[in-house]
Amino acid sequence: MTAADQLRVTDHETWIRRQVAPFALFMGFLLVLQVAGSFFASDLPSARWWRKAPEQWIYPVQTMACLVLLGAWWKSYEFNWSLRWSLAGAVFGAVGIGCWLLPTVIWDRWQPQGEGWWTWLGVQDRKNGFDPGEFFSPGGAAWWAAMVMRFLRAAVVVALVEEIFWRSFLMRLVADWSGRYWLQPFGKHTWLVFAVVTGGFVLAHAPVDYAGAIVYGTLTYLLAVWSRNLGACIIMHAVANGLMGWFVVATGKTGLW
Template sequence: MPLWTDIRRSPVAAHVVPLAVFMLIGALQPLVGVENLQLPWWRHAPEHWIYPLQTLVAGGLLLAFRSHYQLAPWRRLGWAVGLGALGIVWWCGPALLYENFATSGTKVPEWMEWLGLAERKDGFDPSLFAGHGAAYAVVVLMRFIRMVVVVPLIEEIFWRGFLMRYVQADGDDFRKVPFGRHDWRTFGIVTGCFMAAHAPVDWVGALGFGALMYWLTVKFRSLAACVVMHAVANLLLGLYVMWTRQWGFW
């Protein structure tokens, strides 16, 4: 397959294709889902097969392109863990505040949704398989593999490994730009795109998280640290969602 061979050799494809395919598969959800609980689960809750499909396909692409990735140096991982925790507290804080308002009977103005103060009950709900033993365990496990392993890799390889350098390359080979080189225009573009990739209710959270990630990238110049920060944040988010049942976060 000459075309696939050419794609595998392309550094740009290696950094862009996994995330692009991941998002394309995710775009199937509103096309195939039907809000009718009388239908089989794979029709009214297609995320339960779309998310595992994303995980397997994107994970396979990461393996296929692995020779293009340079995660090292593995340094300042303690900072990565700490900033990941801080970032997810920032992201979830408004929803927790909303829950406190709702419990006390305080009406939250609609405009505050833009700050992240909103109910997060609708989303990927694994309790659909509660009582099914192994099926429930597999559903939860695959959800965590997606958000803690695959998503941090494909996103950081794209956002920090590629886009942050591509913007500064001005049409030249992005690999010539040192990883983590600071530029305010780049900060604005990458952080803005990162925000736009999320729902409006998450924009404030994405802004703060993106800013912390940018600082980590510029300060320590380690893609591995970026991946670890993202993975820790997503792990904590997953645990928070399982605890609070605010399924809308994932």
């Protein structure tokens, strides 16, 4: 029995807290960003960059805070790293993010005007979003620092906090919500688990991403059930977000992240 398994069996309250807290901390920073946008941000030409775009400094602080928490509790998680399942996760991640990016690729070829049913499928340009180049000289030290932190946030922090919460914690909770759910094995399948976990994952994203999130969330659920391996799901998420970041940099579609 690993240290993570032993913690789950002998001290479930601590196990629950360590499963949920990183995700809660991550989401808490998004709330801070909303508050900053309402009371602190400024569009005035004379405003400094940290007021024009609070996300440019809130995201790095969010990233470091979550990394510190995850690092302190690292041995509490049942990653069960495996080369075989990590490779499978990488393939799933590439396929999943390919489906997520397909609508905006279709937009490039089709370029429909106005709004319609295609909007709900994510067929949009996605050019307006997080872009350090608006405030820092591209290729400069500040620009590189912002990009490194952005990739670190997307490919490491998001992959860890979301998979620990959605797959390691919530799948178990829904599988046996009225009993000792923390003793459930990782990746246990029921249709209710699939509906709640995948639905929650989809709703955590913007409506423009719902179609991609449905496909991606379903693939991640299948990988979790098939592999029974949390590490594989994290690798899938890390590869997917890393490829998305590369796509954003290559195409300028900053609205994707």
